[in-house]
Amino acid sequence: MVLFGLLPDSTVLNVVAILVATGFIWLGSGWLEESAEHLSAYYGLPAVVQGSIVVAVGSSFPELASVVFASLGGAFNMGVGAIVGSAIFNVLVIPALSGIVTDDELETSRTIVYKEAQFYMLAVSVLVVTFALAVIYAPVPGAPELTGSITRPLAVIPLLLYGLYLFIQWQDVSDHEAEVAPPGIRVGREWGRLAVGLLVILVAVEQLVHGVEYLGATFGIPEFLAGVTILAAATSLPDMLVSVRSARAGNGVTSLGNVLGSNTFDLLVALPIGVLIVGSVPIDFAVAIPMMGVLTLATVLLFAIMRTGLSLSTPESYALLVAYLAFVVWVVAETAGVTDLIRGA
Template identity: 70%
Template sequence: MLGDLLPQSPLVHVAVIVGATAAIWVGSGWLEEAAETLSGYYGLPAVVQGSVVVAVGSSFPELVSVLVTALVGVFDMGVGALVGSAIFNILVIPALSGLNAEGPLESSRTIVYKEAQFYMISVAALVVTFSLAVIYVPVPSEAIAGELTRPLALIPLALYGLYLFIQYQDVGDADMETVRDGVDIRREWGKLAAGLLVIVVTVERLVASVESLGTTFGIPEFLAGVTIVAAATSLPDTLVSLRTAEAGRGATSLGNVLGSNTFDLLVAIPLGVLLVGRVEVNFSTAVPMFGVLTAATVLLFAALRTDLSLTSRESYTLLAAYALFVAWVVAETAGVTELLRGV
């Protein structure tokens, strides 16, 4: 592995983070450009482009992190980082996109009434799935815990199947014009695949260096996981959404955020369970985090519904809400508050 060949010093890790960020910038550019061209080629609406094509691609780092943590037996860490990433996506990425856009970031009724509401259903479905694990496959523990099994993992996967079906129906209803003149379809699919490969490889190195720096400077694992590591794995989503917002495609930018989170919750976590058969989850930690995620989603929903746009003032409100979340996580880590059990 590349990490084994490099000196383990803070300066080297900082250099790796800078280099990985630059590589992710390039890879996300390939992904966004190929997705836009392919969406035009196949006649996909902007919302579907953002919520499925771009979102699934930019969610690969989160998917890989969950699969790896499931294989090595620290699934709770993967879930914690994924929920932290989802909170970052909901609060920080739309805020930065709104500040980066020329004028208010334009939303739409489709984003508000379909994407955002389906995402809230996704959060509720995963909480119900965790609850069923505690009820039917309880695990003796100081905290409330249960085991997620393969049959339980099929519940959120089935819901994601419904999500794809709805998107498929919307593509037919939209009747978009296709743009096929001058498009080399093999080249665009190759660019999309290359962008995904660059993102997956470089994010793995980025996260490893971030975790090493956290260990060096004594940052607690839980705090680093739900904030720093979560932000690192969300970097592709951030760059893609910033690019599309700057280009004036607010629907694609916001669709990427909501679609990426929907994929993470309904696909990434269940696939980790299907891979290893069964995994233990700490209900006492997961549910309060999902509560924060639900509150963050409601805040974004309310901001987007006002005039169907995101203003600078609303963007700063979202950033302030994320700052409060980080302050709460720090308080939990320091033992000032005790809403999370088993951390």
């Protein structure tokens, strides 16, 4: 039911609920991002850690909430679709828009290329291995052939890798010589804004997931593809806002660090948290792996572009947009039955 049962379910009301919920996600994420930025400055965190941890985790909260609500509603495939679709959007569209809005080329760094990007590719690989282990050791009886159950012990594997990621970032913070914190930062107020932003996002995402589930059931859209398209685009808005604004301010490291840090958090934390809450969830390997393959190709493309001159030029930005357009065309073709690379979707 729309608005926690206050309004009846209908196509029009659910479309309105999705649009309104998206707006509140944007609003809450703005509060969250600003408070995270001020707190990072207050505690003297380096720019790459600010982008890849503090701001990234904050702007990734919609994806985390979408996985949790989708899992509780028995639609984990939609949650996986939202995470993977959002990751592809983040890797291709957000750096492209960030590169386009800057007056000059979007500058990156060796830290972004050789630490953040490569660790993110490792995160993709570990998630694929986790899915494969679920199919091999916990097959679901009576389900399609390549369907396995991701259990809590399996969900710990990506969480352990994220623990390693946090340890690496902590080492960078220890080696960093922090600047003097700017005056006027009210720490208590910023922590309060952060908490309110999280609460607004939590409520809005619950309505967003419900609306997408209703429309998917009404129009016969598979859960995974609904997550990849509608839900992924809506939950990626905070990441886009944060990165584009950082790029416009001339801080390419924070902008790209947010993209890669958000994706790392989504894959290694958001999905496992959904499993830990529910207990175990089925994953269709035939549905998930083709999308993970696309995500891998998109990540390799971004890695190659960032390494070329350690910058992102305007032509390269448009190339990333063209790549995302090709992905959308492929998803539409899959939905219409023109192609059949995603078996069982």
